[in-house]
Amino acid sequence: MRPVTNRNRSKTVKEKVLRTEDGVLSQFAQPSVLNAQSCRIMRWSNYFIPTLREEPSDAEVISHKLLLRAGFVRQMGAGIYTYLPLAQRSVLKISEIIRQEMNAIGGQEFFFPALHPAELWQASGRWSVMGPNMFRLKDRKGGDYCLGMTHEEAFTDIARNHLRSYKQLPQVWYQIQTKFRDEARPKSGLLRTRQFTMKDAYTFDIDQAGLDKAFDDQRDAYRKVYSRCGLDFVIVEADSGSMGGSASNEFMVYTDAGEDLVASCPKCRYAANTEKAQSRIPAIDDGESTEAVEKFPTPGVRTIEDLVNFDGGAAANKQVKTLVFVSLAQKGHDIKTTPFLALLRGDHQVNEAKLANTIAKLVNQDAWEQTAVRPAHPEEIFELMGAHAGSLGAVGVTKVPVIADEALRGRKNMTTGANVDDHHLRNVSIERDIKVTAWADLRTVVEGEGCPKCDDGVLRVAKALEVGHIFKLGTKYSVSMGASVLNAEGKEVPIVMGSYGIGVERILAAAIELHHDEAGIKFPITVAPFQIVVAPLNMKDAEVKVTADGIYEGLSKAGVEVLYDDRDERAGVKLNDADLVGFPFQIRIGPKKLKEGKVEFYDRATRQAEDVEIGQAVEIASQRIQQALQALNNVIA
RNA sequence: CGGGGCGUGGCUCAGCCUGGUAGAGCGCUCGGUUCGGGACCGAGAGGUCGUAGGUUCAAAUCCUAUCGCCCCGACCA
Numbered sequence: 001m002r003p004v005t006n007r008n009r010s011k012t013v014k015e016k017v018l019r020t021e022d023g024v025l026s027q028f029a030q031p032s033v034l035n036a037q038s039c040r041i042m043r044w045s046n047y048f049i050p051t052l053r054e055e056p057s058d059a060e061v062i063s064h065k066l067l068l069r070a071g072f073v074r075q076m077g078a079g080i081y082t083y084l085p086l087a088q089r090s091v092l093k094i095s096e097i098i099r100q101e102m103n104a105i106g107g108q109e110f111f112f113p114a115l116h117p118a119e120l121w122q123a124s125g126r127w128s129v130m131g132p133n134m135f136r137l138k139d140r141k142g143g144d145y146c147l148g149m150t151h152e153e154a155f156t157d158i159a160r161n162h163l164r165s166y167k168q169l170p171q172v173w174y175q176i177q178t179k180f181r182d183e184a185r186p187k188s189g190l191l192r193t194r195q196f197t198m199k200d201a202y203t204f205d206i207d208q209a210g211l212d213k214a215f216d217d218q219r220d221a222y223r224k225v226y227s228r229c230g231l232d233f234v235i236v237e238a239d240s241g242s243m244g245g246s247a248s249n250e251f252m253v254y255t256d257a258g259e260d261l262v263a264s265c266p267k268c269r270y271a272a273n274t275e276k277a278q279s280r281i282p283a284i285d286d287g288e289s290t291e292a293v294e295k296f297p298t299p300g301v302r303t304i305e306d307l308v309n310f311d312g313g314a315a316a317n318k319q320v321k322t323l324v325f326v327s328l329a330q331k332g333h334d335i336k337t338t339p340f341l342a343l344l345r346g347d348h349q350v351n352e353a354k355l356a357n358t359i360a361k362l363v364n365q366d367a368w369e370q371t372a373v374r375p376a377h378p379e380e381i382f383e384l385m386g387a388h389a390g391s392l393g394a395v396g397v398t399k400v401p402v403i404a405d406e407a408l409r410g411r412k413n414m415t416t417g418a419n420v421d422d423h424h425l426r427n428v429s430i431e432r433d434i435k436v437t438a439w440a441d442l443r444t445v446v447e448g449e450g451c452p453k454c455d456d457g458v459l460r461v462a463k464a465l466e467v468g469h470i471f472k473l474g475t476k477y478s479v480s481m482g483a484s485v486l487n488a489e490g491k492e493v494p495i496v497m498g499s500y501g502i503g504v505e506r507i508l509a510a511a512i513e514l515h516h517d518e519a520g521i522k523f524p525i526t527v528a529p530f531q532i533v534v535a536p537l538n539m540k541d542a543e544v545k546v547t548a549d550g551i552y553e554g555l556s557k558a559g560v561e562v563l564y565d566d567r568d569e570r571a572g573v574k575l576n577d578a579d580l581v582g583f584p585f586q587i588r589i590g591p592k593k594l595k596e597g598k599v600e601f602y603d604r605a606t607r608q609a610e611d612v613e614i615g616q617a618v619e620i621a622s623q624r625i626q627q628a629l630q631a632l633n634n635v636i637a
Numbered sequence: 638c639g640g641g642g643c644g645u646g647g648c649u650c651a652g653c654c655u656g657g658u659a660g661a662g663c664g665c666u667c668g669g670u671u672c673g674g675g676a677c678c679g680a681g682a683g684g685u686c687g688u689a690g691g692u693u694c695a696a697a698u699c700c701u702a703u704c705g706c707c708c709c710g711a712c713c714a
Contacts, residue, residue, distance in 0.1 A: 053649090058643090075706085179714095185711090185713085187708085240714085499714080
């Protein structure tokens with residue numbers, strides 16, 4: 001990638017150093033594409049920044065609104081965005097931070113195709129698993145292809161073809177590539193798109209200990225990446241989902257724009273996605289179970305709430321909620337569906353991620369990662385149970401698995417459906433009256449419940465945005481795709497893998513969600529498209545213009561990423577645009593202050609301006625920029 | 638995929654119910670006056686009203702179909 005051409009490079013001392021005598025860029029010459037010196041057009045009048053005064057109507061979340069208004073992106077289709085020059089600069093800067101941290105832990109950068117032949121995905125079995133979320137297409141010969149959603153298969157394919165010995169391990173491979181996912185519902189601007197950039201890394205180790213080390217390395221690298229990008233984040237325990245594997249951590253940024261819920265304990269360090277989170281709840285004393293089960297009519301009662309209010313009914317936590325689900329298991333081209341019951345306390349919500357993991361182990365042990373669950377359809381429910389939802393119960397049910405939530409263990413004198421429409425049963429004691437196939441944690445935690453890790457912590461639940469996810473894959477892909485090496489004993493063993501992803505654009509969007517005010521974006525300097533803007537407030541004033549020219553030149557020569565707002569606009573327009581775009585710093589040059597020999601240095605984060613001597617402006621700005629950079633680059637959470 | 642909403646100059650929207658020559662503000666161009674937080678005056682350019690069909694003398698407006706976008710839900714390494 002040659003960032004510049006002969007034609008648009010200005011003559012600088014640096015340039016001569018970078019070029020060989022015949023004018024070809026030296027292979028060592030990699031001037032940053034972001035540096036002012038390497039680009040001629042850093043003048044706003046010629047730079048493409050289509051700011052919008054009014055709020056675009058189809059933006060909902062703040063980052064989306066500001067990205068549109070500040071001239072960073074434009075939408076091409078649902079979940080498809082064009083990154084305009086400002087966004088591209090930010091994306092490049094984020095990518096570079098990621099690259100540095102990946103390289104620092106021994107990562108080797110690859111670049112894989114986004115277009116994959118179907119065989120690659122058939123090899124791992126995920127061609128069928130990924131379903132409609134995968135973009136699929138045919139070539140002219142009718143061959144099946146897809147656009148890569150992730151690259152486990154692609155990397156593993158290289159690994160299986162070329163890694164032969166434990167002596168070649170460990171390997172840490174990564175790339176920064178475009179991913180395609182046909183999301184059911186793209187939304188929230190750059191937060192959920194159908195085409196996006198991801199840094200994905202894969203590690204290959206000889207054993208679990210190696211994986212543990214690789215995982216920890218990635219974890220540390222991720223902490224540095226997010227810290228450097230100015231994001232406050234939490235690392236949470238996460239569900240591995242269809243990735244399979246033994247352990248996974250998500251990196252989360254707390255924001256209402258997020259789509260996940262994180263439960264965390266303020267007392268200890270416990271934090272988990274609610275798909276995975278557990279909690280302590282007080283036991284309930286039900287007394288002795290002396291009464292026999294009694295069926296009673298409950299006309300019109302359909303919900304837990306109905307039964308609470310029904311005369312002769314029961315409190316929600318004295319009810320057993322009976323849900324019918326269907327497990328979908330897949331093995332090769334075979335699809336197996338298994339209906340089963342999930343039992344929860346009346347006031348608890350089922351957690352489908354936990355349910356899926358539990359049933360998978362029960363009914364489909366050798367391929368559990370290919371299992372999904374869905375709620376049963378009304379017809380299925382009636383056919384199976386002989387009653388409709390609202391009157392269901394597990395008493396006497398033996399033909400399908402019954403999975404009960406731990407919170408029901410030992411409970412007595414409960415009320416539940418009778419499996420006869422408009423009838424319920426009371427005096428039900430779980431262990432006495434219901435044949436439970438398996439006990440499991442099926443409940444979704446809610447705010448205010450006890451922390452599972454410490455004694456007196458109380459869980460909080462908050463919305464969060466996933467900006468990264470790291471998995472210990474184990475041998476799932478190496479086994480299915482046949483990636484193995486000989487170990488020291490000469491025995492063939494599957495490679496132990498990990499996979500680690502960062503959503504690049506999500507970092508950009510998250511930075512905006514976290515750092516903005518009513519005037520616009522307040523970029524962390526590491527992510528900002530430019531570090532500073534030079535804004536002469538009246539271009540018609542010759543002295544103002546000359547001073548601004550000089551400061552711009554000075555900053556540019558100092559290597560600062562500076563944009564020169566040379567537009568013939570009114571001060572208000574320039575100042576508002578500068579605040580909107582979110583340059584961390586501004587130098588404002590106006591006729592009044594100039595008469596005192598001063599210009600203004602403005603800090604976007606604090607919105608404070610200070611007067612500085614004209615002659616010192618470049619130096620002060622350079623210093624402040626350095627300080628800001630160091631503050632982010634050196635303080636690692 | 639279910640529910641809701643919306644497609645009218647570059648942007649934000651009015652007009653549609655009750656059919657009759659397509660509008661406003663912002664932006665853009667030109668001239669002038671202004672010039673430290675989105676100026677003012679004057680003159681202009683710019684729209685197959687998402688698309689296709691239908692009803693009608695006449696459709697942005699009514700009907701049908703279709704495409705697209707947004708929101709809620711389902712879904713989501």
